[in-house]
Amino acid sequence: MSGDLGIFESREAYLKDKIANSGANAFDYFDLADIQLRKDNLSQETVEYLRKAVSLKPDFWLAVAYLGLTLNRMGNVSEGVEFMEKAFPHILCSVLGAELLIHYYHAGNKEPFPYLDGRN
Numbered sequence: 001m002s003g004d005l006g007i008f009e010s011r012e013a014y015l016k017d018k019i020a021n022s023g024a025n026a027f028d029y030f031d032l033a034d035i036q037l038r039k040d041n042l043s044q045e046t047v048e049y050l051r052k053a054v055s056l057k058p059d060f061w062l063a064v065a066y067l068g069l070t071l072n073r074m075g076n077v078s079e080g081v082e083f084m085e086k087a088f089p090h091i092l093c094s095v096l097g098a099e100l101l102i103h104y105y106h107a108g109n110k111e112p113f114p115y116l117d118g119r120n
Contacts, residue, residue, distance in 0.1 A: 008035045026057035033066065042074060054083075061090040069099060077103065 015032040018024045033049035036042075050067040053060055068083030081103050088096050 008039065011035065026053040026060050026063065029053035029056065030060065030063045030066070033063075033070075037066070037070070042070065044074075046070060047074065059090075061087045065091055065093060065096050069096065072099060072103070 012032065012035050015024065015028050015035075018028055019032070029049045030053040033046050033053065036046045036049070047067070047070055050063055050070060053063040054067055057063070064083050065087035068080045068085075068087060070080070071077075071083065072080030074080075081100065084096055084100050084103075087093075088100060
């Protein structure tokens with residue numbers, strides 16, 4: 001990612017402080033994970049922030065999608081796909097759909113993708 005990502009430093013510090021003082025909500029955890037992802041910091045800590053966001057707000061579909069994509073990119077494909085499949089019908093994100101299609105293709109799944117063929 002190009003540009004100066006230092007713009008996130010104060011927001012990141014604020015969110016970490018909020019979490020440390022037990023005042024954070026699902027959106028705060030998601031924001032912190034999003035900052036880390038924008039800084040190309042794919043880590044277990046990022047996954048934990050996303051898991052916390054989802055546990056606090058299970059219908060936060062963007063967080064569910066980010067969790068699936070992050071797990072997938074970190075090599076935890078089966079769990080990542082599980083989260084991506086949960087989120088896809090709710091947000092219909094092209095990146096998410098593409099990742100699922102790639103997974104199904106490599107897995108040899110010849111069945112139609114249910115969310116794209118109009119039956120679901």
